[in-house]
Amino acid sequence: MYQLIEKYKGIHPGFVIEHLLKKRLLRQRPFALSINEYPQTLNAITKGKRSLNTALALKIEKQLDLEQGTLALLQTYFDIDQENKKTNHPTPNRSVLRTSLFWDTDIKKIDWNKQYKAVIRRVFERGNASEQNEIRRFYGAKKIKIALQTDIRRPYRPSHK
Structure with missing residues (x-):
């Protein structure tokens, strides 16, 4: 988990999800349906237009066999980075x-x-x-x-x- 977080720290978790799906040759729509999520929601997240909530992060992590909390932490680091850009x-x-x-x-x-x-x-x-x-x-x-x-x-x- 820590290697993934250090590698992608500050990047929107949607981009990481998109990368992982491509790496595993998974298409977004069937993947979204497999975790009982709307394909439009997953698409908006992978494009960086929407934040990843904790519940969805846990579903995705379980389906992709990632350590629990990885994507949620990436979202937190991304939010911190965005806030710093606003205030600094x-x-x-x-x-x-x-x-x-x-x-x-x-x-x-x-x-x-x-x-x-x-x-x-x-x-x-x-x-x-x-x-x-x-x-x-x-x-x-x-x-x-x-x-x-x-x-x-x-x-x-x-x-x-």
């Missing part, structure tokens, strides 16, 4: 950034990693020196260079003050 998103010091700079969006809802190009462009087009310095500190020179050079419509021309 660093943000720039928002007290330095004016909210009027992001007039068209809620500054609290910005995904600073996914939307970094738009944030960097906005701050370097409309922000003051302290806002630009905060963005430099947060993203680093390399990421800023990438974001500013990829805008084909308006190439970045630094102002020399």
